[in-house]
Amino acid sequence: xxxxxxxxxxxxxxxxxxxxxxxxxxxxxxxxxxxxxxxxxxxxxxxxxxxxxxxxxxxxxxxxxxxxxxxxxxxxxxxxxxxxxxxxxxxxxxxxxxxxxxxxxxxxxxxxxxxxxxxxxxxxxxxxxxxxxxxxxxxxxxxxxxxxxxxxxxxxxxxxxxxxxxxxxxxxxxxxxxxxxxxxxxxxxxxxxxxxxxxxxxxxxxxxxxxxxxxxxxxxxxxxxxxxxxxxxxxxxxxxxxxxxxxxxxxxxxxxxxxxxxxxxxxxxxxxxxxxxxxxxxxxxxxxxxxxxxxxxxxxxxxxxxxxxxxxxxxxxxxxxxxxxxxxxxxxxxxxxxxxxxxxxxxxxxxxxxxxxxxxxxxxxxxxxxxxxxxxxxxxxxxxxxxxxxxxxxxxxxxxxxxxxxxxxxxxxxxxxxxxxxxxxxxxxxxxxxxxxxxxxxxxxxxxxxxxxxxxxxxxxxxxxxxxxxxxxxxxxxxxxxxxxxxxxxxxxxxxxxxxxxxxxxxxxxxxxxxxxxxxxxxxxxxxxxxxxxxxxxxxxxxxxxxxxxxxxxxxxxxxxxxxxxxxxxxxxxxxxxxxxxxxxxxxxxxxxxxxxxxxxxxxxxxxxxxxxxxxxxxxxxxxxxxxxxxxxxxxxxxxxxxxxxxxxxxxxxxxxxxxxxxxxx
Numbered sequence: 001x002x003x004x005x006x007x008x009x010x011x012x013x014x015x016x017x018x019x020x021x022x023x024x025x026x027x028x029x030x031x032x033x034x035x036x037x038x039x040x041x042x043x044x045x046x047x048x049x050x051x052x053x054x055x056x057x058x059x060x061x062x063x064x065x066x067x068x069x070x071x072x073x074x075x076x077x078x079x080x081x082x083x084x085x086x087x088x089x090x091x092x093x094x095x096x097x098x099x100x101x102x103x104x105x106x107x108x109x110x111x112x113x114x115x116x117x118x119x120x121x122x123x124x125x126x127x128x129x130x131x132x133x134x135x136x137x138x139x140x141x142x143x144x145x146x147x148x149x150x151x152x153x154x155x156x157x158x159x160x161x162x163x164x165x166x167x168x169x170x171x172x173x174x175x176x177x178x179x180x181x182x183x184x185x186x187x188x189x190x191x192x193x194x195x196x197x198x199x200x201x202x203x204x205x206x207x208x209x210x211x212x213x214x215x216x217x218x219x220x221x222x223x224x225x226x227x228x229x230x231x232x233x234x235x236x237x238x239x240x241x242x243x244x245x246x247x248x249x250x251x252x253x254x255x256x257x258x259x260x261x262x263x264x265x266x267x268x269x270x271x272x273x274x275x276x277x278x279x280x281x282x283x284x285x286x287x288x289x290x291x292x293x294x295x296x297x298x299x300x301x302x303x304x305x306x307x308x309x310x311x312x313x314x315x316x317x318x319x320x321x322x323x324x325x326x327x328x329x330x331x332x333x334x335x336x337x338x339x340x341x342x343x344x345x346x347x348x349x350x351x352x353x354x355x356x357x358x359x360x361x362x363x364x365x366x367x368x369x370x371x372x373x374x375x376x377x378x379x380x381x382x383x384x385x386x387x388x389x390x391x392x393x394x395x396x397x398x399x400x401x402x403x404x405x406x407x408x409x410x411x412x413x414x415x416x417x418x419x420x421x422x423x424x425x426x427x428x429x430x431x432x433x434x435x436x437x438x439x440x441x442x443x444x445x446x447x448x449x450x451x452x453x454x455x456x457x458x459x460x461x462x463x464x465x466x467x468x469x470x471x472x473x474x475x476x477x478x479x480x481x482x483x484x485x486x487x488x489x490x491x492x493x494x495x496x497x498x499x500x501x502x503x504x505x506x507x508x509x510x511x512x513x514x515x516x517x518x519x520x521x522x523x524x525x526x527x528x529x530x531x532x533x534x535x536x537x538x539x540x541x542x543x544x545x546x547x548x549x550x551x552x553x554x555x556x557x558x559x560x561x562x563x564x565x566x567x568x569x570x571x572x573x574x575x576x577x578x579x580x581x582x583x584x585x586x587x588x589x590x591x592x593x594x595x596x597x598x599x600x601x602x603x604x605x606x607x608x609x610x611x612x613x614x615x616x617x618x619x620x621x622x623x624x625x626x627x628x629x630x631x632x633x634x635x636x637x638x639x640x641x642x643x644x645x646x647x648x649x650x651x652x653x654x655x656x657x658x659x660x661x662x663x664x665x666x
Contacts, residue, residue: 007240007305008305012039012229012232012233012236013039013042013043015233015236015237015240016039016040016042016043016044016236017043017044018240019044019092019236019239019240020091020092020130020131021044021046021047021090021091021092022046022047022048022088022089022090022091022092023040023044023046023047023048023090023091023092023093023094024047024048024050024071024084024088024090024092024093024094025037025040025047025048025049025050025094025096026050026051026073026075026093026094026095026096026097026122027050027051027095027096027097027098027135028048028049028050028051028057028060028070028096029049029051029057029058029059029060030059030096030097030098031059031190031194031195031196031228032096032135032187032190032228032231032232033049033051033094033096033097034059034060034063034194035192035193035194035228035229035231035232036094036096036232036235037049037060037063037065038063038194039232041063041065041069045069047069048069048070048071048084048088048090049065049069049070049071050071050072050073050084051070051071051072051073052072052073052074052075052097052375058335058336059194059335061335062326062331062332062335070373071084071088071370072369072370072373072374074375074376074402075097075114075117075118075119075121075122076113076114076117076118076121076401076402077121077399077400077401077402078121078124078399078400078401079366079399079400080366080400080402081121081122081124081125082121082125083366083370085125089128090129091129091130091131092129092130092131092133092239093122093126093129093131093132093133094133094135094235094239095119095122095132095133095134095135096135097114097118098114098115098135098137098164099111099114099115099160100114100115100158100159100160100163101137101139101160102196102199105160108159111159111160111163112159112162112163112166113401114163115160115163115164115166115167116163116166116167116170117401119134119167119170119171120170123170123171123174123178123180123182126174126180126182127178127180129180129181130181130239130242131181131182131183131238131239131242132171132180132181132182132183133182133183133185133235133238133239133242134167134171134182134183134184134185135185135187135235136164136167136168136184136185136186136187136250137160137161137164137186137187138186138187138188138189138224138252138254138293138295139156139158139160139161139164140154140156140161140164140165140168140186140250141154141155141156141186142154142155142156142157142158142161142165143155143157145292145293145294146292146293146294147256147258147294147295147296148252148295148296149252149296149298149299150186150249150250150251150252150299154168167184168184168250171183171184171248171250172248173248174248175247175248176247176248179244179247180247181242181244181247182247182248183238183242183246183247183248183249183250183251184248184249184250184251185234185235185238185250185251185253185300186250186251186252186253186295187226187231187253188223188224188225188226188252188253188254188255188293188294188295189223189224189225189226190226190227190228190231191225191226191227191228191315191319192227192228192229192231192315192318192319192322193228193318193319193322193323193326194228195228196336197328197332197333197336198336200214201225201316201319202319202323204264204268204316205316205319205320205323206323206328206329208268208272208274208316208320209320209323209324209328211274211275211276212274212276213265213268213274213276213278213279215279216261216265216278216279216280216281217261217280217281218261218280218281219260219261219262219265219278219280220260220261220262221260221261221293222258222259222260222261222292222293222294223258223259223261223264223293223294224254224255224256224257224258224259224293224294224295225255225257225259225264225312225315226253226254226255226308227308227310227314227315227318229309229310229318230253230308230309230310231253233306233309234251234253234300234304234306237304237305237306238251238304238306241303241304241305246303249299249303251297251299251300251303251304252295252296252297252299252300253295253297253300253306254294254295254296254297254308255294255295255297255308256294256295256296256297256298256308257294257312258292258293258294259294259312262280264312265278267312267313267316268316271313271316272320343374343375343427343428343429343452344374344375344376344377344426344427344428345369345374345375345376345377345427345428345429345430345431345444345448345499346376346377346378346379346421346425346426346427346429346430346431347365347376347377347378347379347430347431347433347444348379348381348417348418348421348422348425348430348431348432348433349361349378349379349380349381349421349433349434349435350381350383350414350417350418350421350432350433350434350435351380351381351382351383351385351389351393351417351435352382352383352384352385352389352411352414352417352435353385353386353387353389353436354385354387354389354434354435354436355385355387355388355389355391355392357435357436357437358380358389358392358393358396358435359392359396360437361435361437361441362378362396362400362403364437364441364442365378365441365444368441368442368444368445371445372444372445372448374448375402376402376427377402377403377404377425377426377427378400378402378403378404379403379404379405379406379421379424379425380393380396380403380404380405380406380435381406381408381417381418381420381421382405382406382407382408383408383411383412383413383414383416383417384407384408384409384410384411384412385411389435390405390407393405393646394646397646397647397648397649398648398649400648401647401648401649402648403647403648404421404424404645404646404647405644405645405646405647406420406421406424406642406644406645406646407642407643407644407645408420408640408641408642408643409641409642409643410641412639412640412641414434414496415496415516415518416516416639416640417640418432418496418518419508419509419516419518419639419640420639420640420642422505422508422509423509423662424645424661424662425502425505427502428501428502429448429451429499429500429501429502429505430499430500430502430505431444431447431498431499431500432496432497432498432500432518433496433497434496434497437537438536438537438538439460439495439497439536440534440535440536440537443460443497443532443534444499446458446532446534447460447498447499447532448499450499450530450532451499451501454528455528455529455530456500456501456503456504456527456528456529457498457499457500457501457504457522457527457528457529457530458498458499458529458530458531458532459495459497459498459519459522459529459530459531459532460495460497460498460531460532460533460534460536461531461532461533461534462495462533462534462535462536463533463534463535489523495519495536496518496519497534498519498522500522501527503527504522504525504527507525508521508522508525516639642658644658645658645661645662647661
């Protein structure tokens, strides 16, 4: 232990150099996490920004955090957490990952899943670490919020508060039972650089710079404001000064000063010469806003050697200076409002006789998602496969809460399987692919890049497929014939493998027709589309379930769904034959008078009868194909029937439960 006097004289940079690495910062793309990453980056290289949306995390991008120092991890997935711990073996853990602190984050299930289950997954991997420092919240006290000490009763008054209070007990349990060196820091109102622009202090400072004031709540609402620099130092102090006596303890990170909104605005008006009279109660108070909300930091001062150093006026001035220096409106606000922020991909995989390929598909998808650093959801649709696909999918669901398994009552075909997944997909874009690994997961990275450029549909173009020469020739011929016949522009050599924007998915799901040919409908709905070339390999396991009969059925479905030319051909053909027949009749009459002794051919009559009979049968069969499609559509049967849906470890296997799950995911 460093001598107390000497330690108190250390700068934050000197303290950071004393931390044991590698260092993990969970929730690094958030406000406080980004500030810690910025401080770590100035002093060392063995740190990792761990986040679930790192590819589009605007703070990390503006901080120019090196790509190699950013790790993708979904803390709600134990598999994802275990993977990063096993590979990088961190020693110091800072966990800022949370959901629900802001009023716009009101999904109760996601609040508890992120804050509690996410923390549980991390703690279960902390068997050989130096320390785990958790970002708790003063919200844990709930209505008991007037300068409580750490042993005061917790009376949470929101889902967020309940989840954070539960996490507090979880940390205590792991510290006592598993001897995990963990502490919980209950943060009060942290403010400063990199905070979300729509929060109180950033909006206030932005308006101060313009000589105005933002909309305000009641002047009686109070807070205990902590500058982010002091907050970061509290985490570093906790990591350095942790010892067995404080394992599992909670500490208030507060200034100990109650500041009402009225006092805050008065300070701003007098200190920054704001010529505006404040208009109070122009915003609704949140149900957890309380009048006497401030903390007691005595325990942190004694045990962690920490105290708040930045007074409120100084902190406001620091925030003003930072906003001015970084061109706030141009850089921060525009990055924060980026519509492509925090994207999630849903991958829908149609599975039939793919039990051996599914685990490999999962591993390759996870590796690819980690490389491009995005959140993910994978939906395996077991289309009543006779092998062990359902069991394999269930095992993967048990490992990863981001996996959904759907089982159909019978084999409805890949198009219905895709639609079944699309109906419950929650991603910002959807990837369609077969489960036999003939659609390489690695190509999705190229699809994603094209989608991020603004394309609504990105489809795979098979420049070469591993098949026989004759079959390859037949496939190419079909796509070219289909493209010529179709009344919409159909991309050549493009199958179902594609990435589709959510707004396009909604349109596809709404289409009422029973028999759906998705690659045709994908072209029919329009939007901005582009192709990406790729090589389609052979099926990795087993043999293809396609045959000549199925291929012909596919071709007929495509042509009769998106072309009227067969009917037009029959019309033209019938007109031509009628003309020829009329000319033949005239010729026969003329020959009767000019050459009365010309031979009369019975064979000719038979040939003509057979020819026109064949033409009539062909015409009838073509018309019959269209009538059969009309008949199929009028029955309005469902496109598929699900017998169960499994998400993570939860199984929905009755009609009511399945319906509830679907409604929750809309």
